[in-house]
Amino acid sequence: MRTSQFPLSTVKEIPADAEIASHKLMIRAGLIRKLAAGVYTWLPLGLRVLRKVEHIVRTEMNKAGSLEVLMPALQPAELWQETGRWEKYGPELARLKDRHDREFCLGPTHEEIITDLARHELKSYKQLPITYYQIQSKFRDEIRPRFGVMRSREFIMKDAYSFHLDQESLQATYDVMYQTYTNIFNRFGLKFRAVIADSGSIGGAVSHEFHVLAESGEDAIAFSTASDYAANVEKAEALMPEGSRAAATQTKTLVDTPNQHSIEDVSSFFKVSAQQCLKTLIVRGEDDTLVALLLRGDHELNPIKAEKIDGVLSPLQFASDEEILGACNCKPGSIGPIDLSIKIVADRSVTLMSDFICGANQDGKHYQGVNWQRDLALPEHIADLRMVVEGDPSPDGNGQITIARGIEVGHIFQLGTKYSEAMNAAIVNEAGKNQIMVMGCYGIGISRVVAAAIEQGHDERGIIWPNELAPFQVAICPMNMHKSDRLIDTVEKIYKDLTDAGIEVLLDDRKVRAGFMFSDMELIGIPHRIVIGDRGLDSGTVEYQGRMDKESQNVEFDNLVKFIKDKLA
């Protein structure tokens, strides 16, 4: 392609509503244009990237034996009523009526549609397992669409659904999909993590999210330095610390601590680390009770873990100052477990504390030198209450936890019989009896991948695409080509040689100065740049520079195709 045939739409202005790098760069590089809030047109350059994502996903899904279908965006309300989601799904569901007043929605997902298809098409266990997928536009009426195509109202998803006779078969396909997703994200050329998203009640993980790692990611991910373990920070288990509690060396002493409320206050008052302080938080429990949660001073409460504790209200609610005064005889800031009459739940690490400081349940007073089993009994209820931190042992027993930020672009999920049960999607099993099918579902946010790739790969000059997703792999920037016939011939030959070798080349044939070309090519993120000028004609070389290279290097004409191919390999 030449810029004369494939005009660039780069712009200088950053749209006022663009908060994150990918949104700004997608507009500036001319990948997308906004039509309405959360509704975007893909320009030719952006569409090339989108199609590459689609192509990789399609190829790998086909390899895994999935069957591509194409379901409608228009979905009749009746099917959503069968699963109860017509009522449950909030205003995110875009609803409309046809001219005959029949209700439809614009599909944000297709469980109902595929389950309806499956209950009609699948009759015998012999047809199982089977996985259908599609790549298609989805709709979600976000209350606040933002971040460009990252959270838009019309977007492109790959969604897949598998049907099985039993859980064992689902697990087998789930494992294949896990591997397929790993292959897909590897082919994207992106740094990613498969993250445990939820723990099944029966045996092991039933849901994984695939996150593209990027500093701007919405989610914090805890992953192991030594294994494949990765989980959303909220889901990552903090193990019972190894080792045993140190012996008591201090005596329990009541100390006046006027105006010392927070852990920070108290630790600096006593000149000890936050680890030596006990944090006591009061939350509401069932039947108007209160519950005290104990954490080591340097640890943070994980509300998702806390609200799963028996007797604690979910979602988690902190007690008011009045409630605390009623239960503890003091204000928050001086609470402690000694002589506390409400239910107490201690985080695992708390059990290993010794000679610690805690509130005395008297305003302006703390105890120092407190020790379990001497000054008070160990709480009956011990649980994992805290957020994991870097350096924690990995929950799978291998290595330590590191924390990174990620953008969720894929999700695989063992649905079980939620939809097949509600919609009576059954097949005849080997015994000749009707049996409800077991289902899995597997999504990738196709348009989101494009934005996530930019979040991972960009600098102050623009986008940095991996080779596999770049709209063009190579940019040719000729210097003053229009003034030199000799240069034109060479440029055309190089362009032809590279193109013939199957390399996607963008030849910048605009009559603009070099700096202008370079900044456009850097903005749109072409990974490899070749500069040719009259000087190079004499030496028979071009100047090559990778998008991330600090300096250029000379490459001989004859060696260029091989050189670029090596760069792309």
Added chain:
Amino acid sequence: MRTSQFPLSTVKEIPADAEIASHKLMIRAGLIRKLAAGVYTWLPLGLRVLRKVEHIVRTEMNKAGSLEVLMPALQPAELWQETGRWEKYGPELARLKDRHDREFCLGPTHEEIITDLARHELKSYKQLPITYYQIQSKFRDEIRPRFGVMRSREFIMKDAYSFHLDQESLQATYDVMYQTYTNIFNRFGLKFRAVIADSGSIGGAVSHEFHVLAESGEDAIAFSTASDYAANVEKAEALMPEGSRAAATQTKTLVDTPNQHSIEDVSSFFKVSAQQCLKTLIVRGEDDTLVALLLRGDHELNPIKAEKIDGVLSPLQFASDEEILGACNCKPGSIGPIDLSIKIVADRSVTLMSDFICGANQDGKHYQGVNWQRDLALPEHIADLRMVVEGDPSPDGNGQITIARGIEVGHIFQLGTKYSEAMNAAIVNEAGKNQIMVMGCYGIGISRVVAAAIEQGHDERGIIWPNELAPFQVAICPMNMHKSDRLIDTVEKIYKDLTDAGIEVLLDDRKVRAGFMFSDMELIGIPHRIVIGDRGLDSGTVEYQGRMDKESQNVEFDNLVKFIKDKLA
């Protein structure tokens, strides 16, 4: 592919709502499934065909230098209000409100969206001409969706839009698109015609429809036996017949014709051909007048031509019996031009009639042996009023008209400044002044092509795909493969050889009898079938049969790849 990995979804039942062959066959062959009235899911087999249509269209559009984009389905009402179409477009426009009560529609077409894009992206005449296209789902809330994907509510279109500085540039791109469409339809392997759809007021045609020829087509097309001329029958001009009027040989005589009203009655009563009879029709004109239209008895009125006559009401309205009695003193069936006091318009062929029969404006009486200029003056107003018939001279002067039926699947159109004017889509011209752009638009009904191909190619056994659109080009049907290891090896080798040669093969590895395989492969329309059995192993041959062949022929293993490649060439 093997049927074990790519299961067929053929069914015996014909859906009750299927009226035409393509609808029935698309369901029976397992290409589509209905989700709601006019809303279909594409199954894997159907999607393969759809993708081939898309691929051919995309390749040729790219070759023509068009730029692919992807616009949203969700379109804000504001843009449609700018062009006035928000009000004008009927209930076919699917409208919805978002959670903030803002109005949107689901795009049935994208003129407003692309014009909005163009007015922002295009600033200078140097950027013109430019053509954008997309392949995307469209929505039309049909009052009565029918014929499967032929007239559905959600369907896939390729729509393209070009922008120009002037009419000359539009005409040039229009000509390129005409050729591109011709290439596309040729690559489909379908019999088609480019049909003049409307005549521009300034110079030549400004709109062509591309019709796939099929007996079941909704439209009748008149085309020349000797040239490229083709037009919708309603639009085809009937030229002034060559030659001159024969001399009078009979005397005008008043004849009693009791109960002889229609041309058929009268011609059989007088024992002459309908050509000898004059047909007089009375229609309403402006200002409460009536107008008499004269046609040769064997010709049919073309209402579209008639309502374009000066003074005739549009849409055409026939006069009531009372109005006719008032103007002609008789009932319809006895009207004639002699002594008629209302405006008379004669079809061109009427002027060449001699010794003809016509009504006498007296009930139950006709004149015989009537001659122009002797018995009555030639009407002042001569016009083209009739439908063309087979054998008429082609309006372009080359050859004769033949009539065939077609299905409209493409349309190219010179829009002019309709949208660009309304939306103020202007660029700066060479003189530095703002200038409204001139536009063209170019559509192909991608999903409709699939149905049209089946309307053109099917028989009582099923679909007959052209090689280019077939979901698979070759079917391999092994006889009792599962009982013979020797056969398995040969089948696998043949399958591999053909696949390696880039041929799309469906290997039927089901344990079913031959007849069952054959009828499935015929139903789904695979163009080339290879049967291999134990007998063939001894002779080293397979039985080949083309979908349309009456008999099979033996082909040697070694020659098979070349043989099939020749068939596909």
